Amino acid sequence: MIQFKNVAKKYDQQYALHSLDIAFEPGRTTVLIGPSGCGKSTILRMIIGLIQPESGAVFFEGTRVASEVVLSLRRKMGYVIQEGGLFPNLTARGNMALMARYLGWAHDRIETRIGELTELTQFPVDGLDRFPAQLSGGQRQRVSLMRALMLDPDVLLLDEPLGALDPMIRADLQVDLKRIFRTLQKTVVLVTHDMGEAAFFGDVIFLLRNGRVVQQGSLDALVKTPADPFVTRFINAQRSHLESVQGGDA
Amino acid sequence: MRTASHIAALTLLFLATTPGVHAASREASSAGEIVVGSKTFTESVILGEMASHIISNAGLRPIHRRELGGTRVLWSALIRGDIDIYPEYTGTISEEILAGEGVHGEAAIRKALARQGLRMTRPLGFNNTYAIGMQEQVAEDLNIRTISDLRGHPDLKFGFSSEFMDRGDGWPSLRKRYALPQQEVKGMAHDLAYRGLESGSIQVIDLYATDAEIQYYRLRVLDDDRRHFPAYHALILYRAELEHRAPEVVTALQRLEGRISDKAMAAMNARAKIDRVPESDVAAVFLGDVFSFTGDRQAETSVNRFLRNTADHLYLVALSLTAAILLAIPLGVAAAKLPRAGQAILGAVGIIQTIPSLALLVFMIPLLGIGGPPAIMALFLYSLLPIVRNTYTGIHAIPLHIRESAEALGLPPAAKLRLVELPMASRTILAGIKTSAVINIGTATLGALIGAGGYGQPILTGIRLDDIGLILQGAVPAAGLALLVQGGFELAERFLVPKGLRLKPLV
Numbered sequence: 237m238i239q240f241k242n243v244a245k246k247y248d249q250q251y252a253l254h255s256l257d258i259a260f261e262p263g264r265t266t267v268l269i270g271p272s273g274c275g276k277s278t279i280l281r282m283i284i285g286l287i288q289p290e291s292g293a294v295f296f297e298g299t300r301v302a303s304e305v306v307l308s309l310r311r312k313m314g315y316v317i318q319e320g321g322l323f324p325n326l327t328a329r330g331n332m333a334l335m336a337r338y339l340g341w342a343h344d345r346i347e348t349r350i351g352e353l354t355e356l357t358q359f360p361v362d363g364l365d366r367f368p369a370q371l372s373g374g375q376r377q378r379v380s381l382m383r384a385l386m387l388d389p390d391v392l393l394l395d396e397p398l399g400a401l402d403p404m405i406r407a408d409l410q411v412d413l414k415r416i417f418r419t420l421q422k423t424v425v426l427v428t429h430d431m432g433e434a435a436f437f438g439d440v441i442f443l444l445r446n447g448r449v450v451q452q453g454s455l456d457a458l459v460k461t462p463a464d465p466f467v468t469r470f471i472n473a474q475r476s477h478l479e480s481v482q483g484g485d486a
Numbered sequence: 487m488r489t490a491s492h493i494a495a496l497t498l499l500f501l502a503t504t505p506g507v508h509a510a511s512r513e514a515s516s517a518g519e520i521v522v523g524s525k526t527f528t529e530s531v532i533l534g535e536m537a538s539h540i541i542s543n544a545g546l547r548p549i550h551r552r553e554l555g556g557t558r559v560l561w562s563a564l565i566r567g568d569i570d571i572y573p574e575y576t577g578t579i580s581e582e583i584l585a586g587e588g589v590h591g592e593a594a595i596r597k598a599l600a601r602q603g604l605r606m607t608r609p610l611g612f613n614n615t616y617a618i619g620m621q622e623q624v625a626e627d628l629n630i631r632t633i634s635d636l637r638g639h640p641d642l643k644f645g646f647s648s649e650f651m652d653r654g655d656g657w658p659s660l661r662k663r664y665a666l667p668q669q670e671v672k673g674m675a676h677d678l679a680y681r682g683l684e685s686g687s688i689q690v691i692d693l694y695a696t697d698a699e700i701q702y703y704r705l706r707v708l709d710d711d712r713r714h715f716p717a718y719h720a721l722i723l724y725r726a727e728l729e730h731r732a733p734e735v736v737t738a739l740q741r742l743e744g745r746i747s748d749k750a751m752a753a754m755n756a757r758a759k760i761d762r763v764p765e766s767d768v769a770a771v772f773l774g775d776v777f778s779f780t781g782d783r784q785a786e787t788s789v790n791r792f793l794r795n796t797a798d799h800l801y802l803v804a805l806s807l808t809a810a811i812l813l814a815i816p817l818g819v820a821a822a823k824l825p826r827a828g829q830a831i832l833g834a835v836g837i838i839q840t841i842p843s844l845a846l847l848v849f850m851i852p853l854l855g856i857g858g859p860p861a862i863m864a865l866f867l868y869s870l871l872p873i874v875r876n877t878y879t880g881i882h883a884i885p886l887h888i889r890e891s892a893e894a895l896g897l898p899p900a901a902k903l904r905l906v907e908l909p910m911a912s913r914t915i916l917a918g919i920k921t922s923a924v925i926n927i928g929t930a931t932l933g934a935l936i937g938a939g940g941y942g943q944p945i946l947t948g949i950r951l952d953d954i955g956l957i958l959q960g961a962v963p964a965a966g967l968a969l970l971v972q973g974g975f976e977l978a979e980r981f982l983v984p985k986g987l988r989l990k991p992l993v
């Protein structure tokens with residue numbers, strides 16, 4: 237589905253990714269996790285062609301992600317980011333329909349699709365004609381997700397989609413997201429810095445550090461057979477954080 | 487998408503509300519119209535009015551571009567054909583226009599003019615030569631009657647017009663000719679020099695022999711005992727082709743030859759400048775007295791004049807601003823998209839803005855002549871910066887996550903610009919246009935200096951005649967128009983700026 241072949245990326249002398257060789261399996265949810273600055277967003281941006289590798293190549297469905305084909309490849313991917321990236325000048329409906337209108341979809345087809353998506357994401361229909369400034373954070377992320385799903389892409393790329401939400405809304409949306417992923421059977425790449433979230437979503441987890449994949453596998457594998465002392469340290473740091481938070485009722 | 491068409495519609499509306507009046511544009515040679523020019527002093531304006539009455543009396547349509555500028559501006563306008571006729575002086579032709587060519591005497595001047603395709607009438611009678619004047623009382627006390635007498639009083643302070651300071655027959659050669667010892671010699675505007683005399687800060691000034699002020703300020707004109715100043719006989723210059731196009735006008739102008747005495751001209755100047763009688767009436771009365779000429783050219787009513795000034799002003803502003811919007815928005819987009827070229831673009835339009843507006847107008851004269859086109863060009867250049875800069879800023883200020891998600895959707899650059907970036911920058915761009923419009927309306931008043939008309943015209947006349955009322959007739963509508971346009975843009979914001987951008991975000 238998506239393949240990185242010997243991909244390196246450097247910003248001003250500093251390597252953000254070191255000769256990465258990874259593959260994302262179709263129909264599965266892959267979670268990228270790791271400390272801040274380890275290169276998670278860089279990987280997503282590279283898949284969607286917002287940045288180009290210094291060396292090596294990224295392939296999407298067998299096609300190399302290069303500037304000549306990137307526009308059409310992007311239409312097969314949905315991208316959701318932490319801040320939502322919604323266009324404030326357009327309503328929720330306008331945001332969702334923008335690309336479909338540009339591609340010349342008929343009005344009915346657009347409306348049908350919007351109807352399917354509001355049902356799927358349980359977004360209130362009366363919110364469709366509101367502007368992003370008139371929506372709550374959770375609603376905005378649902379709109380962002382619907383916009384990403386509008387053209388029925390093959391792949392969903394989510395960069396900390398729940399990062400900016402408060403814990404209650406976050407928990408609700410986690411459940412909804414997982415249900416949506418399962419319903420759609422899409423290839424999903426999700427970035428998070430929360431081990432619990434990674435465990436909740438991830439069929440496969442990639443643990444990154446300083447632009448390299450330290451270990452990839454299920455949470456179980458990461459806990460039981462760590463490839464590196466860093467893996468254990470990272471998991472323990474998250475666990476002790478959780479325990480200190482939940483300390484009262486443990 | 488909608489924003490772009492809204493802006494286009496708005497500018498069209500703006501144009502449509504401007505009556506298609508081309509009073510400000512150059513059309514010197516269109517049928518039946520004869521364009522008269524005059525310099526920025528009262529006598530020249532009166533003579534221009536006289537020529538206009540004569541043209542009108544011959545059944546043709548005169549257009550009088552009054553107070554067009556100094557000798558250089560009028561002369562080049564005549565040569566280019568921007569004007570057909572203007573009053574000039576023999577001394578100015580010999581000493582200034584054709585300086586260094588040794589052209590002296592009527593016959594020689596006539597020959598030199600013919601080479602440029604120009605003709606002249608014979609002198610009209612009066613000799614408005616340069617003269618040196620002092621207050622009667624001061625001159626009497628010091629017993630000064632001739633310019634030579636000044637030699638005995640080295641402490642006297644002189645205040646000369648800047649033109650006199652450096653012309654061929656002006657101060658440098660006068661000082662040599664009379665061996666004058668005075669050290670304190672300042673250049674200043676002619677009108678200020680009279681005030682200087684009154685306040686006592688200067689004692690000696692240059693003046694014209696037919697100045698209205700000689701009588702008013704009780705001045706003594708010192709005798710040019712060494713015959714320094716050349717004669718400044720007034721006459722009327724016109725383009726040779728006028729003899730074919732409107733021979734009757736040429737014949738009528740020739741009837742003025744030798745008919746205006748020094749005294750008559752000085753009296754007319756005083757009527758216009760001191761008694762505030764409109765130049766048009768002064769000229770009509772003279773023509774009536776001398777030729778029993780029944781001037782049927784109605785003086786323009788003040789309402790008509792106001793409407794004409796308004797139309798001229800709107801024409802200048804609408805055309806220059808529309809052109810500026812059409813160029814500046816793409817330039818601003820280019821500046822935002824191409825980092826290297828962007829700095830060059832912003833730098834270049836920034837530099838244009840640093841050119842003083844008056845200088846920019848004058849730079850346009852050799853390129854585009856006088857009247858509407860050079861004024862529109864200058865205003866256009868002036869209006870670029872705020873729009874370019876705001877377009878650039880507006881696009882640059884779009885948050886990274888929004889730019890990134892527009893890109894990630896797979897929108898090609900042009901569609902991204904049209905659907906996301908321009909709408910998001912629309913408020914900033916509109917603010918830039920508003921700034922440009924307000925600056926433009928104010929600066930357009932300077933257009934009158936180069937014959938473009940507008941609200942600057944009454945201001946210019948008001949300054950010449952020291953008439954606050956006239957100045958206000960230009961300044962108040964100009965300020966009012968600026969306010970109106972500002973209000974209009976605030977209204978337009980509701981239509982042009984997408985609603986989503988006008989909302990306060992939910993907290």
Ligand SMILES: Nc1ncnc2c1ncn2[C@@H]1O[C@H](COP(=O)(O)OP(=O)(O)OP(=O)(O)O)[C@@H](O)[C@H]1O
Nearest residue numbers: 247248252270271272273274275276277278279429
């Ligand atoms: N445009 C840029 N210019 C220079 N350096 C950059 C740029 N973008 C990212 N980097 C650097 O590349 C490295 C990887 O960045 P990236 O955004 O992929 O991190 P991340 O894993 O997503 O971190 P976080 O969890 O904080 O979002 C970081 O060290 C970052 O400072």
Ligand SMILES: [Mg+2]
Nearest residue numbers: 276277278395
């Ligand atoms: Mg990141």
